[in-house]
Amino acid sequence: MKYLYVLSFLLLGFSGWGQATGDFKIIMDRIFAGLQAGTNVTTLEASTASLLSSIHADGSWSDIDYSNASTPSGWAPGTHFTRMNTLAKAYSNTSSSYYGNTQVRQAVIHTMHYWLSLDPAPVSSNWFYYAITLPKDIGNALIYMRYGPQPGLDASLESQMITWMTKGVNITTSPGNTGSNLTDIAQHYSLTQNATPLSQAVIETGKTLVVTSGEGIQADYSYTAHGPQLYIYGYGREFVSGVCNIGTYVTGTSYNFTAQQIAVFSSYVRKGFMQVARGRYNDFNVYGRSITRPNTGMADANLIERVKGIDLSTYASEYDAALSRMRGQAAPSYLVNAQHQHYWRTDYTLHQRPGYLFGLRSVSSRTAKSESGNNENLKGYYLTEGVNFIGVEGDEYYNIYPVWDWNKLPGITVPEITTYPVRTSWGVNPGMTSFVGGVSDGTYGVSCYRMNDYSTTARKGWFFFDDEVVCLGAGISSSATQAINTTLNQCLLTGPVTVSDGNNAAVVPSGDYTYAGGTVQWIHHDQVGYYFPSASPLRLRQAAQTGSWSSINAGYASDVISKDVFKLWIPHGTSPANTSYAYVVLPGKNATEMAAYSGSHLSIIANTPAVQIVDNRTLDLWQVIFYEAESFSAQGITLKVDKPCTLLLKNVSTAEVAIVAADPNQTAMTLKVGLSSAALPVMKEVKFTLPQANGTAGSSVEGLINSSSPNYTEPVADSPVTLTTIADTYVRDGATYQQSNYGTASTLAIKNDAEGYKREVYLKFDLSGFNAPLDSAVLKLRVNNANATVPNTTWEFYDVADNSWTETGLTWSNRPLPGGKIGEVKGAVAGTYVTLKITNAVRARLAKDQILTLRVSSSAYGSTTDAQFTARESANASQRPQLTLYPRVEAYDQELARVTSVADAYVQGGASAATNYGSQTILTLKNDASDHIKREVFLKFDLASLPSTPGQVLLQLYVPYAGVSIAQTTWECYEVANQTWTESGITWNTKPSPSLKLGEILGTSAGNFVTLDVTEWVHNKQRLSGGANPLLGSIKIISTYAGSTTDAQFASREQSNAALRPQLIAKAAAQSLPVVLTHFEGKRIAEESIELNWSTAQEKNNRYFQLERSRDAQNFESVYQLSGQGTIQKRTYYQFVDAAKAGTFYYRLRQTHEDGKQTLSRIIAVTSPAPVLTLGPNPTNGWVRLNLNQEPTETVTIDLYSPTGQHLGRQSEQKAIVDFDLSNLMKGVYLLKVRYRDQIQTFRLVRY
Structure with a gap:
């Protein structure tokens, strides 16, 4: 009932009862009838008697604190009007013994005079009470008094009370211009606007009867308030009530809502508001914070009755069934x-x-x-x-x-x-x-x-x-x-x-x-x-x-x-x-x-972090969640998707499968689903165009796969994906602020100044929604505010490995430390955007946990270089921090050039800090607690030898050795600006400092090539070079994980096998080739069998493929020739199983065109799994046994080293068990390296 003042403002604005005629008289009569409807007269009389006994002669009550602006339980002065409203209701209720009672009438008048006499006037710190609750009670009381036997009040007194009703919140500004608040306050501003205030009130309320992307009715007929927050009841209920309060009273008059407005309102109530009820109660999820108020949770049957009164009669039976359930007149199951x-x-x-x-x-x-x-x-x-x-x-x-x-x-x-x-x-x-x-x-x-x-x-x-x-x-x-x-x-x-x-x-x-x-x-x-x-x-x-x-x-x-x-x-x-x-x-x-119950009709087919599937055999229905783009097979059915999604597969065992799909990320434009089964032996596909417009992203779409559907083809790269931060905040230093959290702020402050004034920004992105090969990634931040000298500073961006921080928990004191600097941008003025390419930082996180954290700091020190970026809490979604990921739409398989390093070396700290290792055939990399053991790698290339702006440039390194725990570490690569270092002169003491971080490589086992995309770095160097020749570029590589068994070695340029030396490989887009090779991979499937698979997206004049094999990645022999498809515009798959014995083998494809021209693919390595070796006892005081747990087919070589790297001896055997005696060694820690099948495993051995 609290919204009746919306109309009462307008009607009371007419000076005199006699003027309320026509539509105004109809509306006023309806309001009064509604206010009195359902009144418990006995309770009303008891309340009136109590109030009359406690009211003072001046119209006040002693238990009301009129000076209190706010309390947790509400606004104390507002109680004055609640009581006045009760007295006025009793005075005008014809069934009450107080009807027309002179004492009650005078009490109402005294309460009004007392309020008007208060100086200063009561105020509320919560706009809601001052702008909505108080005007509602005043308006209701004034209407009651007009319907008493002595109608109306003194014109002057009524005018002063109406003035009090206009002291609220403007309907054109927040929070008054949205949702239920608008229907509450629209009328009191109508009084002061124009000659047609009633029309304006209906128009303003009607503006909320639309589907919106802001607060209010949503495209799915749920309801939001206070941002994108679910409030189907709570504010949603107040909205329905407000619309009813106007709609009920203007129905049949010239001020009625339009048919379209009623249709939207009806859809929300029937498809959203009523659906949350079970019998007499509602789902508590839809109440928001009001769940913590006593007796919250009942379905509002009376409100549904009122909605029925203004909706079409077509839906009367639907409302009647709901009312029967809500009032307990029928079971909760009735007509559900x-x-x-x-x-x-x-x-x-x-x-x-x-x-x-x-x-x-x-x-x-x-x-x-x-x-x-x-x-x-x-x-x-x-x-x-x-x-x-x-x-x-x-x-x-x-x-x-x-x-x-x-x-x-x-x-x-x-x-x-x-x-x-x-x-x-x-x-x-x-x-x-x-x-x-x-x-x-x-x-x-x-x-x-x-x-x-x-x-x-x-x-x-x-x-x-x-x-x-x-x-x-x-x-x-x-x-x-x-x-x-x-x-x-x-x-x-x-x-x-x-x-x-x-x-x-x-x-x-x-x-x-x-x-x-x-x-x-x-x-x-x-x-x-x-x-x-x-x-x-x-x-x-x-x-x-x-x-x-x-x-x-x-x-x-x-x-x-x-x-x-x-x-x-x-x-x-x-x-x-x-x-x-x-x-x-x-x-x-x-x-x-x-x-x-046995659940025998159900089967949980998958429950992994990648996919969850439940099969209901009775319904012949698969329900599926793909958290990643994935291929999955079970029960003779294979299912493929090119993006994370949710699916329903109906009649899944038949030759005609209905598929319902949706994108939980709400970012994809299309979705491809492939399906094969016993009924559909050849995989078929359906491609969905996913909803995007008018708030429909994330909704479900339907498709069909049957024998007439197209055969499945591997998907090509899709559109860019734009992500917003899942967490962002800033931190502030100094004793006063270092424990403070600013996670809910709508801006992100950044500043470099004296202690207590420095701020740093942290951003976190969830990358899991992106599943295509990455071409590039661009970060965009909006500068919300900027001080006078902000162009004098530079904003520096760092990657952060620790993603465990939370938006509401991060402070200066507990902030994670950054890793390498990945880029910088100049400070910019307010209202502009800054962008930065961070491709390799994103690529590194995609290979790990798919969560990216960045830290942003300001370089220039000063009180006027501060700024603020717009945070994810901004109401304007387009201004929030954004990361756009661009999928690679071209395959770079045409090799243009290879450039070997012109200098390379590793450096070692501690006692070896002055030693140069430039002539070594290996580049050792290690992170340990002591600088004495730590090693770092430096590479130098002449970039002038590369083609100008190639499509892709890869840094390629070969790993001849890696410690047993190599998977725990990451190899970080940094640009080195100083090019004066030399291979024969560089040491730990003279090594140049790194600058920008180029990217990361996951620690990889021995016998493999590793690559890092350095395209952007090469392009930038070429762009800024001015045509310099030579154009030198240096890279530093470090290992992140400190440990004795996470060390590794790369082959250096001194390596006799040129194919294994450090190289930059320039490539061109595959679309320029007659044959587009989309993937080429190999895997060992048996002790002496390697399976090779490759596919092409298209072929033009392709005569044949030759599969070539090598032991050293340098000298290749042809092992298989397979005819091509000539010219074809669809994806084609090839497979060959090579009879290759244990060890590491290298493969490449040589493709020959009809005109005799040939193209070589990249080289791939296939390595035998490392044998499961056991060593013991360890620690030992003498004899040690090494067990290969299999009969060796080649010689096993065992090398023993001191902690300082001194080679102490070698033993070679070709048997499964090797015993050796260490009793002649001093007590201490030794390293044992076991070489077998081109692989090396290292053990840390303790002699006591």
Whole structure:
């Protein structure tokens, strides 16, 4: 009822009751009737009597603090008008004994005079009370007084009260110009605008009756408020009420809403607002922070009744059925249809069956986490982390919230914190990942949440069928200090709890229970069953829990409340690494039905960090989540996708498969799906054009694969992908600020100044949505503010290896240290954008955890060089930090030139710091705790020998040796600006300093080539050279991981085999070739068999391929010749198995055209797996045994070295077990290198 003043402003603006005629009289009559409708007269009279006994003669009440601007529970002075409104209602209610009562009339007049006499006038620090609540109560009271037996008030007094109603918030500015707030305040500004204020109020409210990308009704008919935050109830309910308050009273008048406006409103109510109800109750997920108010959660039947009154009669039966359920006049299942809805705009899913409602709320980088403003929702930190509502009757969670264990909300996988950070910002707390969404055909669906927050990662999927919801989790890892749990449910305890091991079922009494994995097959409580298809440890607690409303909402009582609670969860322990879970929720089942349930019609085909699939054989339906572009085969079916996606495959075993698809990242333009099966032996494809326009990105599309579909072809690179930060913040130094967090700020401050004034910016991007080969990556930041001398500074960008920081937890004190500097840009003025290419930094993270962190700092020191970048919290999405990834659309397989290093050397610290190693045939690389052991590599090339601006330039190095733990390290490559160093003169003491970081190479085992794309570096050097010849460029390489077994060696330019020397390889785009080779790879499939595979995207005049093999990557022999396809415009696949014995082999393709011209491919290496060697005892005081665990086919060479690298001896054998005696050696640590099959393994051996 609080919006009636919207119209009362307008109607009361007419001076005199007699002037309210025609439409105005109709509207005024309707408002008054609505205000009095449903009044409990007995309660009204009791309240009136109490107020009359406590009011002072001057019209005040002693228990109201009129000077209080704000309290957690509301605005104290506003109570004055609430009471005045009660008195006025009693005075005008014809059924009340106080109707027309002179004492009551005078009391109302006195309350108004008292308010007007207050000096200073009461104020509120919360605009809502001052602009909405107070005007509503005044407007209602003035209307009541006009309908009393002595109509109206003194004209002067009424005019002064109407003036008070106009002291609110303007409808053209935030927060008054959006959603429900607009319908609240539109009218009081209408009073002061023009001669047609009623029309203006209807027009302004009508502007909200549209589908929008901002706050309000969304394209999927969910509702957002306070940013992109789900509020179907809460603000969504206030919006519906506000529209009804106007719509109900203007229907049939000249001020009616348009048919289109009513249609949009009707769709929101029927497809969104009403859908969240189960019987008399609603899914708690849709309330936002108001969940922490007592008695929140009831479906608003009276409001639905009012909507019915202004909607088309076509929908009357739909409303009637809902009203019967909401009022308890029919069962919650009454006329409920089986349907599935995924609201892609708000990351919300509803799955409805006659027997139950299952709700799911998640959060992405596009939507907002649940807010905690006004001291409400004080523990709702995890309310958006995949929270489930499982409703059969609907009341399973009603008023549970004060006693809830808020780290175990239904459905979530999170750290077990006990102190909950409070998000005080309104609607600017976006999620941390973009891969959140779902697919739906209207009846079935699957939803996913790629969680990456709270120092925890998880791939969470929900697979919705008729009788059950299958819940899967994979890749669960965490560096949080707390234990990690996945909660199945936490609801009010109602009735017995039954636990079964599959053979015996028993009702268990109240208490705490711990179950080892495999000891429980199902649990049942309150019409909901939980089935475990695989062994899983469980915790069950059914007991009283206590709390208070004030603990979650400061505006309510601190009285201790106790409720009996059922709580079931899976403990993953502390610091889990790649763990998983699987369980099935069966709502609407009793214990007897659970005992008969086997789940035999379901099969969990996959549950990995890359793909999750559930097969329902009864429905012949596969539900699929691809977290990566992937190919997957099972049960005779092979499925391929070129992008991460969610899929439904209907009639999957037949020759005609209906496919429903969606893109949870909401970035892809197209999606290609390939399918083969027994019914479709040749893989067929369907290509989807994914929705993008008008808020439809992320919605579902349908396609069909059958025997007439095109044969599957490998996808080509797609459009660029633009990502926004999943976390960004700045940090500030100094004693006062170093512990402060600025994660919710809408700008990112950057400054270099005295202590206490320095700020640095941190950015984090989720790269997992990009799955094509990377061509380039461009970072773009908007300069929101800039001081006077900002052009004098340079903003420096560094990569950061540690991605564990959080937006709301990062401070100067705990900030991760940066790695290498990857680039810089000049400071720019406000309103402009700065861009920087960071291709290799992105490429390095794509090869690792797919999370990129950057630090930005300012170089120039000074008080006026500061600036602010726009943060991801900005309401303008186009101004947020962006990273655009451009896929490679060309294959660079035409080799133009190879340039060998003109100088190379490694340097060693400690006692060897003055030693030069320039003449060595190897380049040793190692990071260790002591400089004495640390080595770094330097390379120098003449870039003038390369073609001008080639399509691609690769740095290629050969690894003849690598320590056993080489996979733990990364080789970082840096540009060296100083070219004066020489191969024969460089030492640790004289080494030049590095500058920009060029990129990273993952530590790689011996016998392999490694490459780094240095195209941008070469292009920049060539562009700035002015045609210099020679054009020298130097590179420094370091190892990141400190350890005795992460060392490695590269072949140097002194290596006798020229093919193994350090090289820069220039290439041209493959499109210029008659034959476009798209991939070439080899793998050992048996002891003496290597499988070679290659494919072409197109061929023109291709006569044949020759596969060539080499032992040294220099001298090749032809081992196979295969005819080409001549000229063909589709992808073609080739395969050959080479009978190659153990060891390392190198292969290349020689392609011959019809005119006799030939082209060579790149060289690939295929290495035998390292033998599984064991050594012991270690430590030893004498004899040591080396066991190859297989009969060797070649000689095994064992070399022994001292800690300083001195060679102490060699032993060569050709047998599986080799014994040797170390008793003559001094006590200490020695290195043992075992060479077998072109591979080297190193052991650290202790002699005691």
